[in-house]
Amino acid sequence: xxxxxxxxxxxxxxxxxxxxSKEIIxxxxxxxxxxxxEEAEELGTNQQRRAEIDLxxxxxxxxxxxxGKRHQPVTNERxxxxxxxxxxxxxxxxxDADASVIDAATALHNSSGAQISDKRSIVVPVNMEKRAxxxxxxxxxxxVIIDEEQQEMLLPLQSALVLARAGARFMTGLQGNxxxxxxxxxxxxxxxxxxxxxxxxxxxxxxxxxxxxxxxAYVDISKQxxxxxxxxxxxxxxxxxxxxxxxxxxxxxxxxxKGVENTPDGMFHTLSxxxxxxxxxxxxxxxETNADTQNAxxxxxxYVLHPSLIGKAKTKVKDASGAGGFIFSGNGDGxxxxxxxxxxxxxxxxxxxxxxxxxxxxxxxxxxxxGQWGGIELLVDPYTQALNGTVRLITxxxxxxxxxxxxxxxIASMK
Numbered sequence: 001x002x003x004x005x006x007x008x009x010x011x012x013x014x015x016x017x018x019x020x021s022k023e024i025i026x027x028x029x030x031x032x033x034x035x036x037x038e039e040a041e042e043l044g045t046n047q048q049r050r051a052e053i054d055l056x057x058x059x060x061x062x063x064x065x066x067x068g069k070r071h072q073p074v075t076n077e078r079x080x081x082x083x084x085x086x087x088x089x090x091x092x093x094x095x096d097a098d099a100s101v102i103d104a105a106t107a108l109h110n111s112s113g114a115q116i117s118d119k120r121s122i123v124v125p126v127n128m129e130k131r132a133x134x135x136x137x138x139x140x141x142x143x144v145i146i147d148e149e150q151q152e153m154l155l156p157l158q159s160a161l162v163l164a165r166a167g168a169r170f171m172t173g174l175q176g177n178x179x180x181x182x183x184x185x186x187x188x189x190x191x192x193x194x195x196x197x198x199x200x201x202x203x204x205x206x207x208x209x210x211x212x213x214x215x216x217a218y219v220d221i222s223k224q225x226x227x228x229x230x231x232x233x234x235x236x237x238x239x240x241x242x243x244x245x246x247x248x249x250x251x252x253x254x255x256x257x258k259g260v261e262n263t264p265d266g267m268f269h270t271l272s273x274x275x276x277x278x279x280x281x282x283x284x285x286x287x288e289t290n291a292d293t294q295n296a297x298x299x300x301x302x303y304v305l306h307p308s309l310i311g312k313a314k315t316k317v318k319d320a321s322g323a324g325g326f327i328f329s330g331n332g333d334g335x336x337x338x339x340x341x342x343x344x345x346x347x348x349x350x351x352x353x354x355x356x357x358x359x360x361x362x363x364x365x366x367x368x369x370x371g372q373w374g375g376i377e378l379l380v381d382p383y384t385q386a387l388n389g390t391v392r393l394i395t396x397x398x399x400x401x402x403x404x405x406x407x408x409x410x411i412a413s414m415k
Contacts (some may be wrong), residue, residue: 007060014053015107017046022111025176029113035176043176082234084122086226088380089391109374113176114212114398123375126172126397131214162344163253165333167300167365169404172372177211180369180404212398213262213375215252217244220390227375245395250346251369253358253401264401267411268348268359273411275360276352279309281318281327284337287362287410296408298362302340306347306358309414310334351413363409373398 005013005031026040033044077097083097094102105123110116117123219240225233255266276284284303292298305313310328313336318324329335333342339362347359374397381392403409 001141005056007057010057010060014050017050017053018107018111021046021175021254025111025113026116039049040176047175080234081122081124082228082237083224085221085237085378085380085391085393087225088120088122089226089382105375108173109377112174112189112212112374112398114374115214116398117375117377118379120379121396122378122380124378125375126372132230141395145278161164161370162250162304162342162346163365163368163370163401166302166304166342168368168370169366170370170372173373174373175211177209178371179209180207208402210369210371210402213400215245215248215397215399216395217248218392218394219244219387220392222390223389223391226391241376241378241393245397247346249370249399250344250399254344254347254361255350257344264399266409267361267403267409268351268413270411271351272412275410275413275414279312279327279360279414280316281324283414284313284327287360287412288337290410291363291408294407295392296364296367296405299366299408301362301364302342303336303360303361303362304342304344304347305336306349307343307345308349308358309360310341310343312415336359352415357413357415359411360412360414362412364405367403367405367408368401369404371399395411 014246021043024035024043028035028039028064077095079097079101084094084102086092087094087098093099102124106117108125109123161168161170221237221240221361225236252264252266254268257263257266258269259265272287272290275283275290277283287303288297291301314326315330316327318327327336328341330341333340335341347356348362351357351359377396379394379396381394384392
């Protein structure tokens with residue numbers, strides 16, 4: 001019977017698996033090719049073993065606690081993003097609590113297939129749950145576990161993204177390239193009692209491949225804030241970084257981009273030819289009908305409109321008599337046609353033949369993919385805005401996005 005491994009031995013084995021996964025990913029990246037079948041299998045096996053190791057470590061720690069030998073962390077201090085940034089600005093060594101978190105996040109980031117992080121940067125993870133990462137190699141929830149006590153360092157991206165609130169398929173911690181298989185649907189036949197059954201299997205085809213693309217943004221933070229040891233300041237810094245990233249993501253997702261190098265295609269490079277002109281009840285219903293005729297009236301259904309359209313919908317009645325009420329109902333995130341209605345200024349304007357229309361989308365948002373690879377890399381620049389008393393935080397993160405099934409959406413413009 002094999003000797004049971006200690007926590008230290010298990011962590012050493014996990015580090016070796018991470019290093020091997022990084023070697024495979026970097027090899028494929030250098031040679032500009034997809035993973036070989038045996039490499040994909042090895043990546044999946046490594047991810048599964050890493051998940052098993054995390055469970056074994058947790059079991060060891062539970063046993064230690066039950067025996068009165070609780071496994072003590074190096075320090076009782078919690079990670080502070082504010083403190084880590086301040087130490088970087090002042091050239092101080094990171095303390096144990098911050099350094100251990102940054103090292104773990106960096107190792108996860110560097111094994112994701114994204115660009116290797118700068119040694120002078122701070123890397124923090126994105127995912128908000130205590131769960132494993134979804135990987136391309138296994139298409140299953142396996143990977144590195146984020147400890148509960150580390151949650152306060154994570155960035156609140158999901159609440160800042162209208163796409164996520166609408167119900168888009170938002171995935172973090174991805175590794176390698178991924179694609180969504182396209183299924184043609186099963187074929188079903190009526191046959192005689194003793195007739196041989198026909199092959200009713202549908203066909204799977206390889207859909208669009210999504211690979212990590214670098215997104216960069218920056219936010220300026222007051223030096224006076226960085227010296228404040230206050231939980232609300234910590235939350236403000238994390239929120240400022242998250243909003244800067246979220247704004248750029250949504251500007252890209254709702255853009256008219258098509259075929260721009262190293263940039264995902266936007267939704268609005270092609271518009272519906274039938275829903276346009278003045279916003280009215282018939283136009284809103286037509287967007288729903290468009291999805292219905294494409295067999296897409298299920299799942300995470302929601303409207304997302306430019307605020308200018310929401311404002312007009314609040315003052316327009318459904319019919320001439322006014323008995324049906326106004327098109328838009330509710331405050332904040334309200335309702336249109338019985339479905340959730342969200343708004344964002346990141347939807348395009350100056351659309352239509354007269355360039356006086358605003359963007360609107362309706363559909364099953366579960367058929368839109370938003371993926372994030374690795375962690376968020378923060379480069380601290382204390383010089384560019386030094387005369388203004390601020391520190392510039394430059395973020396590098398890796399994303400991709402696009403339709404899983406374009407037919408599930410009606411992309412329109414109205415005024």
